Amino acid sequence: MKNVFVTGAAGFIGFHLCKHLKKRDDFVIGLDNFNSYYDVNLKNLRKKILNDSGIEVIKADINDKEILKKIIKENKITHIVHLAAQAGVRFCFDNPEAYVNSNIVGFVNLLEVLKDFKDIKLIFASSSSVYGLNDKIPFSPTDKTDRPTNLYGATKKANESLAFAYHHIYKIPMIGLRYFTVYGPFGRPDMAYFKFTKNIIEEKKIEIYNQGEMERDFTYIDDIIEGTISAVDKAKSFEIFNLGNNTPINLLDFISIIEKKLGKKAIKIFKPFQKGEMLSTFADIKTSKEFLNYNPKTNIEDGIEKFIDWYTKTY
Ligand SMILES: NC(=O)c1ccc[n+]([C@@H]2O[C@H](COP(=O)([O-])OP(=O)(O)OC[C@H]3O[C@@H](n4cnc5c(N)ncnc54)[C@H](O)[C@@H]3O)[C@@H](O)[C@H]2O)c1
Known part of the structure; x- marks a missing residue:
C-alpha cells in the first residue's frame, strides 16, 4: 500500500487519479486551491465525490511550504503526484503571472520541500506542449524540446529541467509525464471538445481555427490514469514519458464524431490560425509501453460517447 499525495486533486485528471488510487486501496490525500480559471462548481462537485469516498481534499496553495510539509509528515506520504498547475494555452496571453x-x-x-523527504517518489505532469514547433512526428521523448509555442509549454519544459536538477543533486526519484490532450467525463470546460459539445447542443456557433487544418492526439482519461498509476509504481530514477493515444485525429473529423453522437450539426465559424497553437500533436509511446506497460485502449468514438453521456446527464 502506498500513501499518495495528489496536488490539483479537484482538477480533471487529479479527481480521476484519486478515485482510482483509492479503489486499489492506496491511502490518498489531495490538495487544490480551487482557483476560478474555470467553473468552480465543477471542482466542488469533484471534491464532494472524492469526500464521499473517504478522500480528503485540502484547500491550499502549492506555494504554502508549511502545509505541504504538514500533509507529508502527518500522512507518511510515500508518493506525490503533482498535477496542480495553470493549464490552457489561450489564458497565458492575458494572465502570464498565473503560469x-x-x-x-x-x-x-x-x-524545495522534497529536499527534506528524499525518499518520496515524485510523478509530475508535463505536456505535449513542450514539443512546440517540432515537425518530426510522432513526437519522441528523446526529441529536442526547446521551441515551445507559448508560455504554458515553456513552463512545462522548465518543470522538466528543474525536476532533473533536483533529482541530480538530491537523488529524488521522479517521472515526468507528457500528457496529450486528455478528455473524458468530468473534463475541463475550457477545452475544445467540451465547448464544441456544449455549443452544438445549445445550437451556438463553434469557432474553428486554421480551416480545421490541425490534428490532436486525443487521449481518454482512463488510459491516462493507467499510465499515471504505473508511473507511481515504477518511479525509481528520472524518466520522462509520453502519455498519448498514438492516433492523431483531424479537427474536422473530430467535430463530425461529436455531431454524429449528438445527432446535431455544428454551426461552424472559421477563423485564422491562432498564435501560440500547435498544428499537430502525435505521441510516440514506444518507451511508455516498454517501461510503464502503457497501452491506450479507448478509441475516440467510444471516448467521446462516454464524455457526451456524462455531459448530458450533468448539464
Ligand atoms: N488535460 C490535459 O489535456 C492536459 C494535457 C497536458 C498536461 N496537462 C497537465 O496535467 C495537469 C492536470 O491537468 P487538468 O487537465 O486536470 O487541469 P485542471 O485545471 O482541471 O487541474 C489542475 C488543478 O490544479 C489546481 N491548481 C492550480 N494552481 C494551483 C496552486 N497554485 N495550488 C494548488 N492548486 C492549484 C486548480 O484549481 C485545478 O483544480 C496540469 O499540470 C496540466 O498542465 C493536462
Whole structure:
C-alpha cells in the first residue's frame, strides 16, 4: 500500500487519479486551491465525490511550504503526484503571472520541500506542449524540446529541467509525464471538445481555427490514469514519458464524431490560425509501453460517447 499525495486533486485528471488510487486501496490525500480559471462548481462537485469516498481534499496553495510539509509528515506520504498547475494555452496571453506563480514558483516550492523527504517518489505532469514547433512526428521523448509555442509549454519544459536538477543533486526519484490532450467525463470546460459539445447542443456557433487544418492526439482519461498509476509504481530514477493515444485525429473529423453522437450539426465559424497553437500533436509511446506497460485502449468514438453521456446527464 502506498500513501499518495495528489496536488490539483479537484482538477480533471487529479479527481480521476484519486478515485482510482483509492479503489486499489492506496491511502490518498489531495490538495487544490480551487482557483476560478474555470467553473468552480465543477471542482466542488469533484471534491464532494472524492469526500464521499473517504478522500480528503485540502484547500491550499502549492506555494504554502508549511502545509505541504504538514500533509507529508502527518500522512507518511510515500508518493506525490503533482498535477496542480495553470493549464490552457489561450489564458497565458492575458494572465502570464498565473503560469509563473503556479507552474514555476509553486513547482520549485514543492521541490524545495522534497529536499527534506528524499525518499518520496515524485510523478509530475508535463505536456505535449513542450514539443512546440517540432515537425518530426510522432513526437519522441528523446526529441529536442526547446521551441515551445507559448508560455504554458515553456513552463512545462522548465518543470522538466528543474525536476532533473533536483533529482541530480538530491537523488529524488521522479517521472515526468507528457500528457496529450486528455478528455473524458468530468473534463475541463475550457477545452475544445467540451465547448464544441456544449455549443452544438445549445445550437451556438463553434469557432474553428486554421480551416480545421490541425490534428490532436486525443487521449481518454482512463488510459491516462493507467499510465499515471504505473508511473507511481515504477518511479525509481528520472524518466520522462509520453502519455498519448498514438492516433492523431483531424479537427474536422473530430467535430463530425461529436455531431454524429449528438445527432446535431455544428454551426461552424472559421477563423485564422491562432498564435501560440500547435498544428499537430502525435505521441510516440514506444518507451511508455516498454517501461510503464502503457497501452491506450479507448478509441475516440467510444471516448467521446462516454464524455457526451456524462455531459448530458450533468448539464
Ligand atoms: N488535460 C490535459 O489535456 C492536459 C494535457 C497536458 C498536461 N496537462 C497537465 O496535467 C495537469 C492536470 O491537468 P487538468 O487537465 O486536470 O487541469 P485542471 O485545471 O482541471 O487541474 C489542475 C488543478 O490544479 C489546481 N491548481 C492550480 N494552481 C494551483 C496552486 N497554485 N495550488 C494548488 N492548486 C492549484 C486548480 O484549481 C485545478 O483544480 C496540469 O499540470 C496540466 O498542465 C493536462
